[in-house]
Amino acid sequence: MGEPVEDPLGNAHWVEAERLATHLDRILDRSAPHSAERAAAVADLAARLKRTPQTIRGYLLKYGPRRLVRDLLRDDSGRGPRLPPETEGIVKAILDQKHLTPEGCSLNEAMIVINGRLEQAGLKPVSFNTVKSRARALSRFGVSASAPRRKPDRRAWATATRRCQRKSTTSNDKLAWP
Structure with a gap:
């Protein structure tokens, strides 16, 4: 009896989410949806928390239906693989x-x-x-077992390079500036 209950996550994120939840509760309880009063409250909270009004509206959408603090926490679980x-x-x-x-x-x-x-x-x-x-x-990544790793053919590469050099030298003569 009298022992403090630890935060479920025991970290600063939970404390911040609780603080945000109290602000959001105040907005949800005191103003009607889509009202000028709610818009002003959202803008005020955004200015105090140094966030954008769009972010605060996103928090309201997440928190509003169930009013659970854990809904405000970021979901870091990731998503599963796309293909079975x-x-x-x-x-x-x-x-x-x-x-x-x-x-x-x-x-x-x-x-x-x-x-x-x-x-x-x-x-x-x-x-x-x-x-x-x-x-x-x-x-x-060379995962394929059946595809052998071949070394590049250096002679073919050298021949192709020489051809490109020859073409570029002959074409440069024609394109010389007057």
């Missing part, structure tokens, strides 16, 4: 087999195969942008 693990596995496997090989097929063809396999498995199809981003991630 089964879908990710199918996309990775098909990209590894079809697209990330030396003779590889186009991304569009890979997407058709991926969506066919997903349909067979009873999963939702994926968009082209999803396939494209997964292919970039796999090829960037």
Whole structure:
């Protein structure tokens, strides 16, 4: 008996949220929605807390329906993965087999195969942008086991560079200033 109850989070964020909740309670109790009185109260609170009126209105929207302090705290839980693990596995496997090989097929063809396999498995199809981003991630980090890492052909690169240099020297003569 008489022991202080600790804050649920035990930190400054909770204390700040409680203080904000008392201000918001005052606004919600003393003014009608969409009234000039509420607008003035929101503007006043925004000036005192050094926030914008839009931020205070956002706090009112979050806090108003249930009036719980925890509704004012930031949700840092993040969001879960966009695709289920089964879908990710199918996309990775098909990209590894079809697209990330030396003779590889186009991304569009890979997407058709991926969506066919997903349909067979009873999963939702994926968009082209999803396939494209997964292919970039796999090829960037070298995750593909079947696509061998090839060294760049230095002779072909040197020949192409020389051709570009020759073209640029001949074209510069024609474009000389008078």
